[in-house]
Amino acid sequence: MFFARFIAAAALALSLATTAAVAAPTVTGANLNLRIGPGLNYRVNVVIPAGSAVEVVSCGGTWCIVEWAGATGYVDGNYLMQSVTIVVSPLLTLPR
Structure with a gap:
């Protein structure tokens, strides 16, 4: 009985949670x-280290x-990878 109540409470908590996804293109390879x-x-203005997150202004x-780090310029888009971080936080705390 306790386990069934626990599962029901967990399902309710997850359904009442907010989810936020943050996407930041990163340099691959x-x-x-x-x-x-x-x-x-x-000319190369600066070298961006692998794994760094960059802000994409536009692509053509x-x-x-x-x-990146206060510098703006052009990069080959084939070397950028989209990464997503998902954060889930509950809207309410269930009583024990």
């Missing part, structure tokens, strides 16, 4: 060159304009 223009012929073709 090796370090990524942040260039001053959309092409390999443009394969090149994306991103912001």
Whole structure:
């Protein structure tokens, strides 16, 4: 009986929870060159370490304009990966 009540309470708590998903594109593989223009012929402004989260401003073709650590420039969008963090928090606490 206790187990059934526990399962019912857990199901109710999960159904009354809020969920938030936060997406942040991250650099995959090796370090990524942040260039001053959309092409390999443009100078590298800064190197973004692998695994870093970047803010994507816009993308056109394969090149994306991103912001990272106060710098804005172009990166090859093929080296960006979308990662999602999901946070669930209950709206109420059930009595014991």
